[in-house]
Amino acid sequence: MIDSVGWGTLGELALRHLYLAGVPLVVGLLISLPLGWLARHVRWLGPPLVAGTGLMYTIPSLALFILLPLVLGTRILDDANVLVAMTIYTVALLTRTVADGFASVPSHVSQAATAMGYGELRRVVAVDLPLAVPVVAAGLRVAAVSNVSIVSIAALVGVSQLGSLFTDGFNRNAMGPIVVGVGACVALALLLDAAIALLARAVTPWLRRGVPA
Amino acid sequence: MIVSVWEWLVDPASWSGPGGILAQSLAHLRYSFIALLVAALVAVPVGLWVGHTGRGRWLAVNIAGAFRAIPSLGVLFVAVLLLLPRLRGELAFELPALIVLVLLAVPPILSGTYAGVQATDPAARDAARGMGMTGAQVLRQVEVPGAMPLIMSGLRAAMLQIIGTATIAAVVGMGGLGRFLIDGQASRDYAQMAGGALVVAALALAVDQALALVQRALVSPGLSTASAR
Numbered sequence: 001m002i003d004s005v006g007w008g009t010l011g012e013l014a015l016r017h018l019y020l021a022g023v024p025l026v027v028g029l030l031i032s033l034p035l036g037w038l039a040r041h042v043r044w045l046g047p048p049l050v051a052g053t054g055l056m057y058t059i060p061s062l063a064l065f066i067l068l069p070l071v072l073g074t075r076i077l078d079d080a081n082v083l084v085a086m087t088i089y090t091v092a093l094l095t096r097t098v099a100d101g102f103a104s105v106p107s108h109v110s111q112a113a114t115a116m117g118y119g120e121l122r123r124v125v126a127v128d129l130p131l132a133v134p135v136v137a138a139g140l141r142v143a144a145v146s147n148v149s150i151v152s153i154a155a156l157v158g159v160s161q162l163g164s165l166f167t168d169g170f171n172r173n174a175m176g177p178i179v180v181g182v183g184a185c186v187a188l189a190l191l192l193d194a195a196i197a198l199l200a201r202a203v204t205p206w207l208r209r210g211v212p213a
Numbered sequence: 214m215i216v217s218v219w220e221w222l223v224d225p226a227s228w229s230g231p232g233g234i235l236a237q238s239l240a241h242l243r244y245s246f247i248a249l250l251v252a253a254l255v256a257v258p259v260g261l262w263v264g265h266t267g268r269g270r271w272l273a274v275n276i277a278g279a280f281r282a283i284p285s286l287g288v289l290f291v292a293v294l295l296l297l298p299r300l301r302g303e304l305a306f307e308l309p310a311l312i313v314l315v316l317l318a319v320p321p322i323l324s325g326t327y328a329g330v331q332a333t334d335p336a337a338r339d340a341a342r343g344m345g346m347t348g349a350q351v352l353r354q355v356e357v358p359g360a361m362p363l364i365m366s367g368l369r370a371a372m373l374q375i376i377g378t379a380t381i382a383a384v385v386g387m388g389g390l391g392r393f394l395i396d397g398q399a400s401r402d403y404a405q406m407a408g409g410a411l412v413v414a415a416l417a418l419a420v421d422q423a424l425a426l427v428q429r430a431l432v433s434p435g436l437s438t439a440s441a442r
Binding site: 059070142146153165178189193 | 214215218278281282283284285286287288290291293294295373376377380381384385391394395398403406407409410411413414417418421
């Protein structure tokens with residue numbers, strides 16, 4: 001069945017797909033970390049920030065891909081539209097998660113760090129953030145899997161990635177490429193999911209030593 | 214560019230007639246609510262049963278995550294290619310798309326309902342049993358109200374998925390607001406594409422906010438203060 005696509009094409013499309021789904025994941029995380037921290041620590045900012053970013057998630061992806069050229073001044077075929085749209089969705093999912101992650105840090109640990117002379121910024125980066133990793137990583141895995149699935153819709157506006165196999169197969173009335181595309185999408189999503197899980201495990205060694213929480 | 218989108222949106226001709234914004238919005242809402250209703254009729258009872266009995270827990274926990282990985286556009290095309298030769302008439306295009314909408318809506322409702330029953334305060338459940346309530350009474354009077362916040366968030370997540378997928382279903386010939394996005398692209402009419410995209414985004418927001426109001430009305434006031442944290 002892979003022959004209906006060819007390994008070369010499949011690899012190329014998969015790499016494009018990984019780029020379009022993966023880069024926004026990293027950028028979205030970097031934006032959500034300060035936003036989530038603000039939502040948690042600036043009392044009046046919390047609810048509107050979480051609700052506001054959450055609202056972005058209600059916009060259907062095809063609509064967002066089409067609307068972004070209006071805002072960004074890009075052409076409809078540009079990768080930038082997909083990259084920005086996926087970053088928006090990532091921030092929409094992660095801001096709440098990061099806020100929850102910071103909330104999961106036991107207050108006595110933060111207080112102990114402050115008592116030991118940690119400044120605010122150093123404490124957040126060196127103490128709070130590592131302890132928030134399990135919750136943030138769980139949200140990041142959800143965002144990764146949903147990004148991979150949403151990116152495929154960009155095939156409808158002509159941005160090539162694994163979703164192009166769907167439109168291509170449908171236009172030729174051929175099931176082969178569509179099934180290969182669905183399989184490759186799911187495989188890519190599971191791969192990203194596993195990679196994030198392993199990374200989170202690697203940076204939280206204390207969770208594996210049987211230390212009581 | 215923005216001017217032409219605006220002109221398309223305020224042109225009365227875009228709104229009226231059988232293919233106008235009004236008619237397509239109603240069609241979009243009709244498909245979406247039918248799909249949500251069918252999915253809920255399947256997913257809520259199954260979720261309640263799994264939550265109440267604890268059987269099939271593994272499935273209920275993992276189904277939503279697993280389905281999130283499946284690309285809706287691919288599934289839509291598979292369904293159409295499989296079913297189209299076997300169907301006739303107007304239903305030939307609508308039915309495969311509706312089936313996919315229902316399929317994608319079941320997992321979030323199922324896992325939300327299950328998680329809701331699980332999140333019900335065990336003390337309340339024990340108290341209900343201690344008062345001599347039967348299993349069915351505990352389910353109806355304690356577990357369902359207790360699960361309501363998470364059932365509703367499951368329904369809202371499912372509805373967003375449905376509205377988005379119904380939009381892309383225009384590519385396989387379904388009606389609804391997606392028509393403007395797909396037909397606009399086919400005729401290189403960006404004003405129509407972007408105008409339609411704005412309307413569908415507004416529709417999604419409005420439906421989600423309406424469901425949020427329903428949620429507020431359905432969730433017991435005793436619960437909403439406790440879960441506000």
